[in-house]
Amino acid sequence: MKIIVKLFFILGIAFGGLGLLYSFSMLFALNGLGEIFEINEARSVKTEIIRDSTHIRILYSYKVEGKVYQDNYKMFVEYFEQCGIDTIVVKYNKYFPMVSFIDGVPLKIRQQKINMFLSTFFLVFLILVWKLSNRDKWIKTYEEVGNRPWLYPDDKTIKNSFRRLVNRLFKK
Structure with a gap:
């Protein structure tokens, strides 16, 4: 039973650590921590906007050096209108072209910051439970x-x- 309890703790730490590492690397690649990487504007972009009563979903694909990358956004209609975007401009990281965002919508950077906070909270909670219990x-x-x-x-x-x-x- 000691092995099972220890295994769950180790799996929890690994899960939280990988989440924190992924969120930090994505925030780093999106230039959420400063102007570190060069960001280019995608030229051949295909977009599709799906809108219902409460949500808007933007599907886009772009081509960089012969490879096609695709991503999507899902947000509330009010938030999209608050951003005030007339045309959808997709920007991508020059060194990591699979990392992209829509210019004027800071949703991905905010999402990575929230994921970092949640992963850190989960790790601190696990460590405190392990040390104090x-x-x-x-x-x-x-x-x-x-x-x-x-x-x-x-x-x-x-x-x-x-x-x-x-x-x-x-x-x-």
């Missing part, structure tokens, strides 16, 4: 759960299904 009590509790009566096999000699269930629940 009584792991031996957890292990004992989970071992007791493994001995619960509803996990005992059915007694096939009892024909009534209700009595068989009661016998299974209250077996000692």
Whole structure:
């Protein structure tokens, strides 16, 4: 049981760490931390706008050096109108052309900042629980759960299904 508790902790740390690393690298590639990379405007862009009553979805694809890249945005109609965009201009990172954004809509940078905050919060929560909790009590509790009566096999000699269930629940 100690191995299982430790495994869940390690998987949680790995999951949170990978989320933090991905969000930070995307924020870095989108120039969310300053003008680090050169950003170019995509020339051959195909866009499709799907609009319903509350959301707007912008699908776009662009070509860089013979490779086609595609991405999409989904946002509220009010937010799109608040950005005040007349024409959709797609910009991409010169060194990482798969990283792109629509000029004038800071949605991707904001999303990466939120993901970084959530990943950091998750990691801090896991570390605090691991450091401040009584792991031996957890292990004992989970071992007791493994001995619960509803996990005992059915007694096939009892024909009534209700009595068989009661016998299974209250077996000692």
